[in-house]
Amino acid sequence: MDSVTQNSQKSKRGLIAAIVALLLIAGGVFAFWKTDKNANTNEPLNTQNPTSSNPAILNSRYKDGTYTVDGNYQSPGGSEVIGVTLVLKDDVVVDATATVKTTRPISIDMQKVFIAGFKSQVVGKNIDQVNVGKVSGSSLTPKGFNDAVSKIKAQAAVAA
Amino acid sequence: MASQFVFDAIGTKWIIDVYDPLSRTEEEKLLARIHERITEFDKTYSRFRDDSLVMEMSRKPGRYVLPEDAQELFSVYKKVYDLTGGRFTPLIGNALVDAGYDAAYTLKQKQELTKPLSWDEVVSYSHPHIDILKPAILDFGAAGKGYLIDIVAGIIAEHGVVSYCVDAGGDIVQKNAQEAALTVGLEHPEDQRKIIGTVPLLNKSLCGSAGNRRVWGDFHHIINPDTLQSPRHMLAVWAIADKTIIADAMTTALYFVQPDVLAKHFSFEYFILNPDYSFEQSPGFGATVFT
Numbered sequence: 001m002d003s004v005t006q007n008s009q010k011s012k013r014g015l016i017a018a019i020v021a022l023l024l025i026a027g028g029v030f031a032f033w034k035t036d037k038n039a040n041t042n043e044p045l046n047t048q049n050p051t052s053s054n055p056a057i058l059n060s061r062y063k064d065g066t067y068t069v070d071g072n073y074q075s076p077g078g079s080e081v082i083g084v085t086l087v088l089k090d091d092v093v094v095d096a097t098a099t100v101k102t103t104r105p106i107s108i109d110m111q112k113v114f115i116a117g118f119k120s121q122v123v124g125k126n127i128d129q130v131n132v133g134k135v136s137g138s139s140l141t142p143k144g145f146n147d148a149v150s151k152i153k154a155q156a157a158v159a160a
Numbered sequence: 161m162a163s164q165f166v167f168d169a170i171g172t173k174w175i176i177d178v179y180d181p182l183s184r185t186e187e188e189k190l191l192a193r194i195h196e197r198i199t200e201f202d203k204t205y206s207r208f209r210d211d212s213l214v215m216e217m218s219r220k221p222g223r224y225v226l227p228e229d230a231q232e233l234f235s236v237y238k239k240v241y242d243l244t245g246g247r248f249t250p251l252i253g254n255a256l257v258d259a260g261y262d263a264a265y266t267l268k269q270k271q272e273l274t275k276p277l278s279w280d281e282v283v284s285y286s287h288p289h290i291d292i293l294k295p296a297i298l299d300f301g302a303a304g305k306g307y308l309i310d311i312v313a314g315i316i317a318e319h320g321v322v323s324y325c326v327d328a329g330g331d332i333v334q335k336n337a338q339e340a341a342l343t344v345g346l347e348h349p350e351d352q353r354k355i356i357g358t359v360p361l362l363n364k365s366l367c368g369s370a371g372n373r374r375v376w377g378d379f380h381h382i383i384n385p386d387t388l389q390s391p392r393h394m395l396a397v398w399a400i401a402d403k404t405i406i407a408d409a410m411t412t413a414l415y416f417v418q419p420d421v422l423a424k425h426f427s428f429e430y431f432i433l434n435p436d437y438s439f440e441q442s443p444g445f446g447a448t449v450f451t
Contacts, residue, residue, distance in 0.1 A: 137347025
């Protein structure tokens with residue numbers, strides 16, 4: 001491995017370690033996912049995968065709200081800062097965002113890569129696999145609208 | 161025995177569930193009243209029928225008399241108009257029509273879009289009189305359906321029903337005296353066979369908006385009056401509020417401003433799906449998301 005790649009690996013590790021440390025240290029320890037709090041219609045979402053082996057799940061409650069902290073870490077270039085905002089509700093992280101706060105060009109790239117990857121992305125599940133009473137999305141269109149769309153697609157196909 | 165009414169109206173499919181038992185006569189009476197009220201609303205506010213008051217006003221400036229229900233509708237519209245710097249506007253009607261979303265669904269752009277006039281340039285409203293100062297097509301698509309859902313819910317409640325669900329094209333109000341929540345699937349905006357999560361709904365209204373169904377050319381059902389293009393920075397948005405008119409208004413307003421701008425004036429929860437499939441939801445929205 002050449003020195004540039006080695007440095008970027010070190011920087012990445014440093015960054016991830018800083019985030020973990022930051023999230024563990026800032027305000028104590030957050031419960032990243034709910035243990036069986038049953039009989040609760042409000043299932044919380046799972047925004048974070050555990051990044052450390054031991055996030056202790058506390059019984060004590062954290063005040064609901066939005067928490068913003070700066071995380072400090074060292075890269076081969078020197079001191080770096082990344083901003084992290086967590087939204088807590090019922091002891092669960094319901095939203096998380098991170099912002100680039102560093103100024104070194106390589107570190108900015110690293111932080112951007114991290115930020116792009118760390119937010120969970122939704123995946124779809126087939127409706128028949130899930131028990132739902134109803135579905136909500138954009139408004140169902142009337143036959144007239146759907147017919148119009150079909151006609152236009154047909155015209156476009158002919159013209160192509 | 162629960163009753164269910166299914167019909168098409170105002171350009172979408174309605175499914176009304178009444179959980180309280182109703183006699184056959186009561187069912188018929190209720191359904192008739194609902195249809196009557198929807199037709200009345202349609203005849204006032206629809207830009208999809210030539211004989212509506214809104215279309216009459218679009219052709220000829222002058223003074224008109226508006227029905228009682230105009231007060232709440234215009235009040236919400238004006239408030240959200242002001243909060244979004246005029247981007248949430250009923251005056252987007254002409255642009256929608258020029259883009260192709262007209263009464264005949266031609267879905268072909270007719271001409272260059274022009275920026276909508278400002279509220280004060282066209283509308284001077286002091287109930288029951290409205291002065292239309294310049295000809296313009298008023299479009300109430302952003303919150304009109306939500307408002308009509310509230311009106312229909314009110315009729316159902318007036319008939320003594322306490323547990324019911326009104327679903328118009330996926331905008332839903334649910335009331336349940338037994339406190340049984342309805343589990344609603346959040347439709348995947350790019351694959352209608354799928355959902356991206358579920359949210360429980362109890363004694364609240366839920367509205368959703370996405371640019372996937374009413375779409376043609378480069379447009380979808382929302383046009384930004386500043387850019388005269390349809391916004392692409394969000395894939396889908398949902399809002400939950402105590403009233404359907406508010407939930408409906410918020411789903412459109414959120415395309416134009418950040419949630420906190422609206423949260424100072426309205427009480428609502430939201431869920432936003434971004435084009436990269438990341439998402440954000442307000443703490444009280446309560447969705448279980450599939451990741």
